[in-house]
Amino acid sequence: MLEPVIVCPPRDSRLAFGTACTRLRALQPDHPRVYAVAAMADQGKRRWWRLADGIREGRIEVMYRRHAAEMSNADIAAEVVATALIHAVIGRVMAMVVAEGRAWDPGLENLWIHTDNDGGIDWAGLSDTTIRVIDGDPLTGEDGVVALPCEPALYVWLAHRCLPALTLVQEAMTRCAGLRVRRFWSLVAESVVGAATYVPALARTSSSEGARRGHTMLAAFEDRGLPVRRTCFDR
Structure with a gap:
């Protein structure tokens, strides 16, 4: 007699990301x-x-003008334009870092920008929604989650991933x-401090x-030679 085949429903690799964004929206x-931020797999491409494409195509210049x-x-x-772009790269992910000690990938090739009817930035999105956590986090081992070995590794990785986008902006x-x-x-520092x-x-x-x-995030930027001002916290 054949054994019954048990088919498990596929796990949603974006569950951790979606849950995190629900908390951030709240x-x-x-x-x-x-x-x-949005998962681009769920979005149309209007606006x-x-x-990376926007920088190459001159969208930032158009936005500034x-x-x-x-x-x-x-x-x-x-x-105003620089602050909006900086917030899209580092400010949004820092909200998750500050609240939960977790992060998504703010890499240049992973980030999308959404503009409103007036041409201003009102949202950001990600192609890859994988969440990075520190080993031992309750999400460790979940689908769509990658664990880094320790807290310093999270900030080093985050600075490394942010730097290309911030530098081009x-x-x-x-x-x-x-x-x-x-x-x-200094605007980058203000975004982190905010x-x-x-x-x-x-x-x-x-x-x-x-x-x-x-402080730790700004220190990771400073370690890469960037002129961010850590004294912002002491004002």
Whole structure:
């Protein structure tokens, strides 16, 4: 007699990612896209563009010119555009790092940008939604999750993955808007500090742990020779 064949339903490799983004959307229910990102497998392509393609095609320059035409100060317009792009790369993932000690991949080839009707950035997306955790995390071993050996490894990996996207954005903003290199990296620091400061209050997690994780992220950038200002936390 043949044994019955038990067919297990396929596991959704994006379950960990989807659950995490549900929590991130809940941080600001009135503005759920502030910290969360989208899985591009679930999205149409209308008003979406891959960050790497957008930099090559001059989308950042177009975005800057549009903002500069609508604002009285071109320098402020440059900082507005740079801040939005920086938030897409590092600010959003830092919200997850600060709240949970986990991260998605903010690599240049993995990031997508969504623009609203006015041409501003209002969302970001990922091609690969794999979540990185620290070994021993409750998610270790789950589908769609990769465990790194220790906490320092998470920050080293995150800095390594962010750097190409941030560097190309910085070069584009300097080229088209004259944004100073040091000012750009101070905006990166402000994005990290912002997540480390506000997310613990929104998520009701430890503010001291949030500050520590923000410090550690900035230290990982500094170790790569980037002029971020860690003293932002002491202001």
